Amino acid sequence: MDLGAEVREVRLPQDLEGLQGLVVPGGESTTIGLLAREYGLEEAVRQRVERGDLAVWGTCAGAIWLARELPHHPAQPRLGVLDVALERNAYGRQVDSFEEDVEVRGLDSPFHAFFIRAPRILRTGPGVEVLARWGDEPVLVRSGRLMASTFHPELSGDSRIHRMFLELARG
Numbered sequence: 499m500d501l502g503a504e505v506r507e508v509r510l511p512q513d514l515e516g517l518q519g520l521v522v523p524g525g526e527s528t529t530i531g532l533l534a535r536e537y538g539l540e541e542a543v544r545q546r547v548e549r550g551d552l553a554v555w556g557t558c559a560g561a562i563w564l565a566r567e568l569p570h571h572p573a574q575p576r577l578g579v580l581d582v583a584l585e586r587n588a589y590g591r592q593v594d595s596f597e598e599d600v601e602v603r604g605l606d607s608p609f610h611a612f613f614i615r616a617p618r619i620l621r622t623g624p625g626v627e628v629l630a631r632w633g634d635e636p637v638l639v640r641s642g643r644l645m646a647s648t649f650h651p652e653l654s655g656d657s658r659i660h661r662m663f664l665e666l667a668r669g
């Protein structure tokens with residue numbers, strides 16, 4: 499899908515240069531966290547976020563990387579700038595992966611969301627806006643120029659949440 503944004507892969511701090519937005523994908527959050535710390539990317543992203551000149555969207559493992567609190571894995575390396583508490587792999591083995599239609603604030607019809615060994619958002623801080631819930635639970639949140647989803651929006655062939663993020667990035 500072509501949404502008119504120029505994209506590049508980011509692995510090292512210098513890859514951030516000139517970027518307005520960063521998507522931190524799903525995968526394995528411990529690996530992402532360790533490598534980002536080792537390669538100095540964590541610190542570089544932190545500085546840009548603190549200056550307010552980078553929008554960051556974490557999906558699934560990426561959301562875990564952004565989370566301030568991981569009560570069950572407090573020492574896991576992460577950026578930790580988003581005021582939420584998350585629990586990893588929170589939906590148990592049987593239903594480790596599932597798909598659901600979720601209502602998203604600002605969208606006029608439901609979004610089909612894929613949850614893959616998804617984390618659960620246990621708490622959101624005062625500055626955090628919940629944009630979508632599955633049942634009672636937040637699954638898409640935003641705080642300033644940070645966004646986190648516990649599902650994988652890239653698997654739906656629906657670009658509406660990507661468009662929301664581009665607006666944040668262009669901010």
Ligand SMILES: NC(=O)CC[C@H](N)C(=O)O
Pocket residue numbers: 523524525526527528557558559560562586587614615616617
């Ligand atoms: N789909 C995903 O990104 C899964 C996240 C993974 N379970 C983790 O804790 O890192």
